[in-house]
Amino acid sequence: MEWAPATEADHIDGVPARWVAAPTTTAEAAAVLERAARDNLAVGIRGGGTKLDWGLPPRRLDLLVDTKRLSGVLEHAAGDLIAIVRAGTRLDTLDFGSQHLALDPLPGATVGGTVALNTSGPRRLLHGTARDLLIGITVVRPDGRVTRSGGKVVKNVAGYDLGKLYTGSYGTLGLITECVFRLHPVAGARAVVTTPVPRADLGALLATIRAEQVVPSAVELDRPDDGPVTVAVLVEGTPAGVHDRAAQLEKATGGTTSADPPPWWGRYPWQPGETGVKLTAPLSRVPALAEPGVRGSAGTGVLYARLTGDIPARLDRIRAAAIAAGGHAVVLTAPPDVRERVDMWGPVPGLALMRRVKDRFDPGHRFAPGRFAGGI
């Protein structure tokens, strides 16, 4: 496996790498990381390169491992509704016919990056996030050893569920090389019921939607900088079922049905280079966070905000509101000058325990040091 000298394009959030390696298999990746361990190199991982500006820049970077050649579907067992996919595979290229991996793909994002950041979209309401759909994982540890947890069957409680630990770990615990996912059948029909609502009535509308037993796949809200809140509900199923459920929702909410979701669906409300914050809250407190510039999953209590103007002040305010509601406000991405001035993560319960986990998995703190919560 050849290491190439890094070019100008090979950096993580402005921190330049010295070398780049692009392994094609788990075994090659292990060889790369073993050597990196021997040479005490700091390692960063690049998937699609679409979210390298999330979190903080690494404190140190020597070797950039690029997963673009570590791609492809290794197995699709349709009868068992599972698939094994290499980490560098782009999520939006996956095609399992009448089945699908029920993660809403973000453009250009890889499977490994999606798992490492635990990004999610509207349909997390029904299907959960990567953490819930991942049933097995292969990871090359910082010391170069190849390890697996979970397996190829959906139901499995043998050993620790390390897939959960790696999901959302921002590449700080090792290199994800292969993921086994549970798949779902693609629904035969879908409909979206959209309702504009004054903010004051948002809570009542969301409660009404919850009370109807229509089992939505997604309940999203959008609040533009000016104008009312829009709530859009996705139902998926059989043609007859979807028809009835949408009609029931229309009646209950006064909304209108369309075949496709609105254009803002599943997109972050910010543009590249802007400040994007993830806000979470228990369901009944979602309205308290629905300020202008906020969008996201009202059905699960996960919203996204675009901050402009006096960002530190706005962040303080919105974070205080999220914490008061029982949730969090995490800055996902921000321009360098903003990152230097704000606390990206806010309070992190259990941080001491997390540090001990990092110390065990990566005692040399070589993997993406500093990118994650609490300086991990």
Add this chain to the structure above:
Amino acid sequence: MSTLGTLAATLRAVLGDGQVLTDRQDLRTYECDGLANHRVVPGIVVLPRDTAECARTVRECVAAGVPFVARGSGTGLSGGALPRADGVLIVTARMRRILAVDAADERATVEPGVINLQVSKAAAEHGYYYAPDPSSQQVCSIGGNVAENSGGAHCLKYGFTTHHVLGAEIVTPEGEVVELGGPAPDPPGYDLLGAFVGAEGTLGIATRVTVRLTRLPQSVRTLLAAFPTTAAAGAATSAVIAAGVIPAAVEMMDALAVEAAEAAVACGYPAGAGAVLIVDLDGPTAEVEAQFAQVTALFETHGATELRVAATEAERTLFWRGRKSAFAAVGRISPDYIVQDGVIPRTALPEVLARIGEIAAGHGVRVANVFHAGDGNLHPLVLFDAAKPGEDERAEEASGAIIDLCIEYGGSITGEHGVGTDKAKYMPRMFTADDLDTMQLLRCAFDPAGLANPGKIFPEPRLCGEIPRKHHGSDAPTGLY
């Protein structure tokens, strides 16, 4: 005084006499869990009444270097709550308060000793329930469910405990009280809650659990179908799933299991069936009706000899009664039995069942099969008579051979009952030394002294060893300064 004697005296002094048991007769009550062929009388039993008492108990154990084991209702089937003679058993039976039911937030917060079914009962008046429904749900505790990542008949559609736990307050193996997860989704940092669920009490003790509540379905349809063979029933199940229908539950029982259930609870299953399927379809009425039509048509084309649809709630309960009582029921047709729990890819069902038949014949034992057919989770019940010389060993061997078969087919050594004491020896057959070593990294991060439920899950006790201490000052996020 012995270490345990001193520890007992200390615990009495801080918790009060009533919370600490040392009388041999009292201790015997706790000598085993649902896996009754493993028995150890615990050194001390403590019944904490709240988190503070639980944390204090753990800290005293740590100070004395004494191992401790958590126990909920003791229904576990892998010896996870098997006590240590040289240790303390911490029983959550006095932590049984439902602290909150928040329908508007679709969640409930409970103490760990709360019985699974009580959560659904408390939520019912709001139109909600707690989805994970192990067959033991009338007696097992939420703390035990969290530790085992328990499933139930309906996890095919609704997932396991791990998908329904939002947060937990835990006492770490070092005696600290830490919040994992929380009232809102996706808390920042590592998903330690996800790692804690299913760790079988080796990463600490859950003292409070916040669970997700699920809206009750608009309608439920239950049907029972008889097939001439398990292979035909398996093919019918596969056809349903291939058609894109995910039923809430698909349970299968073979002829021997049906015979046992019939003897025990007179559930009136079709006589002479080679296999019976019980299927629940639930959800919005229109969807359920559409799926119902699909499933019945598929069952008919796949050779169902009889199809019954539950017309009333009472009938539905009756359909399920045979299945839910199946483990105990085999006691009617065999003096002794082993409950096995393994997983295979569902599509391998016919082949694997044939191989199980061969294993049974080869070992001179009978095997009754009960399983969650939808997700390939097998519960072969190996029947034997311990009074006959050598039969228990042969049954044990047959049971082990079935586990090897699950591994051979790319499945798992346990789908829901956990590894515990019983299956630690099989872990190296499913995982490499490096895989197990990585799991130890997590364990050591939580429990460097190795005092939390030692001897479970992992085949050999391992010392954690020091790690080079890092100074975290340099790790502080630059944004803070």
